[in-house]
Amino acid sequence: MPERMLELRGISKRFPGVMALDGVSLEVAAGTVHAIVGENGAGKSTLMKILMGLYPQYQGEIRLQGRKMDHQSVKQALNGGISMIHQELTYVPHMTVAENIFLGKEPCYKLLKWIKGRDLHARTEALLHQAGMDLDPGRRMRDLSVAERQMVEIAKAISYDSRVIIMDEPTSAISEREAQRLFSMVADIKSSGSTVLYITHKLDEVFRLADEVTVLRDGHLVETCKVEETDTEQLVAMMVGRQLKDIFPKRTQDPGPEILAVKNLGRKGVFRDISFSLRRGEVLGIAGLMAAGRTEVVRCLFGLDPYDQGRIFIRNREVTIKSPADAIRLGLGFVSEDRAITGLIPCLSVRKNITLSNLNRCAWGPVIVPNRERQLADQTIADLSIKTTNGDQRVSTLSGGNQQKVVLGKALLGQPDILILDEPTRGIDVGAKSEIYKLIRALADAGKAIIMVSSDLGEILGMSDRIIVLHKGTISGRLRQEEASQEKIMKYALGSTRQ
Amino acid sequence: MIQGNDHSFADLLQKYGLIVAFLIICAVISLLSPAFLTVPNIVNVLRQISINAILAIGVTYVILTGGIDLSLGSIVAITGVLAATFAHPNTHPLIVPLLIGISGGILIGIFNGMVITRFKVAPFIATLGMMTIARGGALIISGGRPVSNLTDSFNFIGGGDLFGCPLPILILAGVFFFSYFILKNTTLGRYIYAVGGNEEAARASGINVTKTRITAYAICSGLAGLAGIIQASRITTGQPNAGISYELDAIAAVVIGGTSLAGGIGSVAGTVLGALIIGVINNGLDLLNVPSYYQQVVKGLIIIGAVILDREQGSK
Structure with a gap:
């Protein structure tokens, strides 16, 4: 049994009129890719937003490497070792790759918080090199392709030393070839011992990438199982429910x-x-x-x-x-x-x-x-x-x-x-x-x-x-x-x- | 159930909080100064606020659509000068300067609205530009000199009484009831709220957003034209330097009156109440012999305080 990375216990979240999540419990091992599937409104995004500290008011408990997480903000989640590549990417278009990656944690002199420009550049270069990305840190985000922006987001996640990286439908807006590169990056992250939570509605990606898969439906966890033990039809049946x-x-x-x-x-x-x-x-x-x-x-x-x-x-x-x-x-x-x-x-x-x-x-x-x-x-x-x-x-x-x-x-x-x-x-x-x-x-x-x-x-x-x-x-x-x-x-x- | 009660209680506070505040201010002033609650003083306050209140009612239309109008003070000047130019004795009947003043205002408003909707210039910038343009226009038309020697009938508008009541107060009352009706009971009014509340949804509902916004600016500036006429008539001169920073007083009245600068929420009743609060406090400080420098500080504090209070209530 590999080391346990992330543990969710009885996570519930209510919005006015809707129970978005109802007692979801989940365990994810280190160095694995865990897919989360479900229809729209099943609660996938809500669960991830809770993990990212975007919804501080929820019930239940989150443990990261056995430590209880009590984060109330995105910053705390990031510092705690969780980061997310959003469905709609979040970045400042006029800023450079380097500025975006280090946004909010720029290397700076103690006095006057003066940013060390050269340091910023060098550290970004090293980071991109380490992640095997061929990108110039000085390029502006708005000039990059969607896939390149996504790479920057991943580099940013790595820069936080994240132990858990959440990817929310990362292939929805990129080409098949770009998706291939993304998959190899997911594999790299996995082999480095971090965990990827991979939200998708493309079931073929589940079988290609994931070790385990969790199905959510209407805010409930339907099942978590190893991908070898299931197939597309079974997953679809669990996602849609039987009362169809x-x-x-x-x-x-x-x-x-x-x-x-x-x-x-x-x-x-x-x-x-x-x-x-x-x-x-x-x-x-x-x-x-x-x-x-x-x-x-x-x-x-x-x-x-x-x-x-x-x-x-x-x-x-x-x-x-x-x-x-x-x-x-x-x-x-x-x-x-x-x-x-x-x-x-x-x-x-x-x-x-x-x-x-x-x-x-x-x-x-x-x-x-x-x-x-x-x-x-x-x-x-x-x-x-x-x-x-x-x-x-x-x-x-x-x-x-x-x-x-x-x-x-x-x-x-x-x-x-x-x-x-x-x-x-x-x-x-x-x-x-x-x-x-x-x-x-x-x-x-x-x-x-x-x-x-x-x-x-x-x-x-x-x-x-x-x-x-x-x-x-x-x-x-x-x-x-x-x-x-x-x-x-x-x-x-x-x-x-x-x- | 409890939530429902809570909600209506908050609504009540929101609705009447301003009136309560107004009454408390009046009570305090009348305790400190016996001259406050006398008919002549009350009439005096109303006459003093009438121009600001008319401008504030006008800009309420614009602010409800989510816009702003910074050119009001300059419109007061240019329309006042324009009207005065046509109000010399033995030239034109009274209706001519009136129509010219008001329609001059309306045209400026349509221009503002076009620049904002067709050329997508932010309302703040467009009307800031117009503020300078109209001021320059007023100076050009008048040659930089006050336009005086006006007919008695023209001077009657700002200075005369009707049924023992100063005419500006009656005009304000008319403008208020007219605007109250437009905003509450007509499709135009509903569309103004809708555009300010959510422009995209208003468009998807089949509302002509461009037309609605231009109309709001036209009404706003038309009322500023009316205010310009009253102002010129009251001082019996068309003054190219009149109305400086009037737009800020008008916006202050709107904000104190509970209208959201983001648009979609507010009413002209609140606006008039806001203008009344400003007027009563100015008057009270006058009666108490507080130097006018301090009055400005107090007015500023009230604007900020009113908005904070409003937000606190809104968030409950």
Whole structure:
């Protein structure tokens, strides 16, 4: 039995309305790679943020090499020997590689905290050399490729003498060749006796890199096992859970006539040649990895970003969509991926958020009629069973699931024929999820056409009548519900375009 | 349950804390100086604050959208000079200088709004530029000299009484009710709050963010034009050097009134209360013969204190 590096005991973390982690206990040995898998919202990121000291308020105990860790800040976590390569890299773009690596711990003279420039450079060079990285310490971060920036982050982690390095989906934004280099670096870290916690949703990486794997689901630890003792199918079953079939309602109506056709839609440098059609009563799932261009496509469709190629037809008539106002007028509704950024006005009440897109329905000219507004909003609150004391409550005080229903309610109030849902269940409870699924299906059965972007493969498989898979901004695969499977979607998402 | 009660209690404090503070200040001053709670003195306070309160109401629109307007004082000067130029006896009817003053303000506001939305210049910078431009404009139009010899009817606006009440106070009341209605009961008002609360979400809701922001600047500067007319009328001259640092007093009233400089939260009722608090304290210190140098220090401390108090309540 190798030395025990990291020990988690009964880690729990509650957010308003959601139990993000519920009694997770885990042991990781020194010199191993431990993969952590799970769907979105399973609690992976929360667990890692606790380890990094980003959420000081949690229950449970963390031990590093037998020592109890009591870190309240990132700085303490770093000094304690834990560092993290973030999914979205965190660095100062205008600073050089050397300045970034030593940010916050610059070598300096005691007097006046004067930075020793030459020393900084030399130490960075030595560090990069030791890690086998061929990089000039004087280059600015903004001039590096994503993979190079990632290397810098790893060098930074090594510079802290970290015993535990957390990697959060490190290959999501880099090429296959760059990924190869990353893997060899992971192997180096491992052989130096440190431990890597490797978060991923690419199961092939688990089998390639990891010694052990832990599956999280809805904040619970489902199982920890050696990778030799498991296989993809078993992992998927553990990730998704067995109650899958019950939470996805079945379609009761046949799809109606075509309502939307997108032809060769493109946006320079983001996506191109996106063509698909959509019929009333249909749910079209859009799958793909992060940064594959899914959100970007639907944002263009809704007028949030401009498109520079292609044509859009709605009800067999060509249309141009330049702003969300145009899209709403044409019968589109949009529920965004990020409630906090594009979905809600946090400081306004539930009622005002619901009616925001459709004030003309409860106004007499430019003047809002309070009674009519209340009626409309209360109707939505009742229809979607939004749990709120009353419509005057600030929307930011609701739970994630209920906030999501407010965004959905706002979109529905415009009586859209085409509803775009971007990650409709991200960050909400299973209970709230199943309610949202029922709603989506009911809307489709009522004749609405639905586009659903999701990273949750279970959701894509369970809800979609048809699926398109994006890879690097193009459609890499199209699947009908009957022929779709997790493996096929994953294969297309990783870029295989055989069809 | 307990949380719910807590919440509404905090809300109550937030809503009425300012009124309570105002009443306490009034009570303290009236105890120290018997001259305070007399009708002439109260009317005097109201007249003194009217210009600042009108400017503050105007800039509330802008601050609610998450912007700022530093050009108000200069707009007061240029519109005052402009209006005065058209208010010499036996030239134009009264309506001409009024329209020119107000629409001059509105045009400047539209210009500010365009620079900010179309050219994506930060509001602080755009209106800082306008502060100098409008000041220069006022000096150019007037040739650097005060514009005097104005009609009696023009001078009546800032100096006359109607039903025994000074006209500026009545105008302030009108501006307040108008703005209260716009911000609370119209789609424009709702959009202003939405844009300030979360611009991206407002856009995704189909709101024309550009139009909303330009309108806010136009109303703000239009009201500054109105204030410029009142100012010129009250001193019976269009003064190119009028209104220096008025924008800061106006912003101070807005901040004391509980409106968030980040946008999305606040009201004109709070703003007027903020202007009243500043006015009452100035008046009280005058009555108590505190030298005016000290008054500035006190006003500054109140601004900082009000914001700290507001934050403390907000975080509970």
